[in-house]
Amino acid sequence: MQEKKTKGRLFIVSAPSGTGKTTLCKKIISALPNLNFSVSYTTRPPRPGEVDNRDYTFVTRTRFSSMLDKGEFIEWAEIHDELYGTSKKRLAELMRSGIDVILDIDTQGTMKLKKKNKEGIYIFILPPSMEVLKKRLEKRMTNAKEDIEKRLKTAVLEIKRYSNYDYVIINDTLNNALKELEAIIISHRCSTKMINSFWIKESFLNKRR
Ligand code: ADP
Ligand code: 5GP
Numbered sequence: 001m002q003e004k005k006t007k008g009r010l011f012i013v014s015a016p017s018g019t020g021k022t023t024l025c026k027k028i029i030s031a032l033p034n035l036n037f038s039v040s041y042t043t044r045p046p047r048p049g050e051v052d053n054r055d056y057t058f059v060t061r062t063r064f065s066s067m068l069d070k071g072e073f074i075e076w077a078e079i080h081d082e083l084y085g086t087s088k089k090r091l092a093e094l095m096r097s098g099i100d101v102i103l104d105i106d107t108q109g110t111m112k113l114k115k116k117n118k119e120g121i122y123i124f125i126l127p128p129s130m131e132v133l134k135k136r137l138e139k140r141m142t143n144a145k146e147d148i149e150k151r152l153k154t155a156v157l158e159i160k161r162y163s164n165y166d167y168v169i170i171n172d173t174l175n176n177a178l179k180e181l182e183a184i185i186i187s188h189r190c191s192t193k194m195i196n197s198f199w200i201k202e203s204f205l206n207k208r209r
Pocket of ligand 2: 016
């Protein structure tokens with residue numbers, strides 16, 4: 001029996017640091033079935049509460065560089081002096097198993113994927129304003145003051161790239177933003193392109209009545 005759907009889809013989600021992307025992505029993964037993260041590799045140290053191989057795979061610069069030399073990343077970027085990358089192998093395994101995958105990556109990584117013509121649904125999340133973004137970064141309390149300034153400067157560069165994405169969600173109230181993200185994912189799951197034409201033939205067209 002053929003599967004109804006073709007292989008998993010890729011949802012690329014970017015947002016300036018502090019917008020609430022991690023919060024939203026974690027919520028959407030528990031809200032919708034058949035959806036998971038691809039866990040990235042990073043050289044940055046874990047934040048309190050972060051777990052190795054769940055939030056990130058935390059590696060040394062030497063290990064990251066060696067993976068980079070071997071071509072193990074489908075995309076990677078240097079962000080705030082740390083390296084981040086998506087493993088080709090992890091992504092392929094998830095997608096082969098038919099799971100929809102969320103890639104939480106920055107705008108540099110997104111540009112690299114687009115250059116490779118990587119099919120996917122590109123979603124950009126905005127904070128309601130720069131003032132709110134600053135407050136959220138302060139509230140999270142994981143970055144020093146000068147680090148927050150650096151992130152706000154990077155935010156402007158990232159926001160300039162919004163038009164490279166298919167959708168923009170404004171993360172004002174969490175529930176509304178979550179509903180919008182859910183709507184985007186669900187509508188793409190119903191897309192004609194997602195239906196396996198062999199399943200249609202086998203189930204409806206080749207059947208004797
Ligand atoms: P990012 O992953 O984009 O860097 P986080 O998910 O870590 O951001 O969120 C940054 C901070 O903002 C966290 O303290 C989080 O609880 C808070 N936050 C996220 N979304 C909202 C929202 N809609 N309203 C208020 N606070 C939010
Ligand atoms: P943080 O250190 O706050 O978890 O993440 C910083 C930035 O790195 C975020 O914009 C996040 O989307 C991005 N990021 C996380 N993993 C990857 C990755 O594998 N590739 C790229 N290009 N960016 C990543």
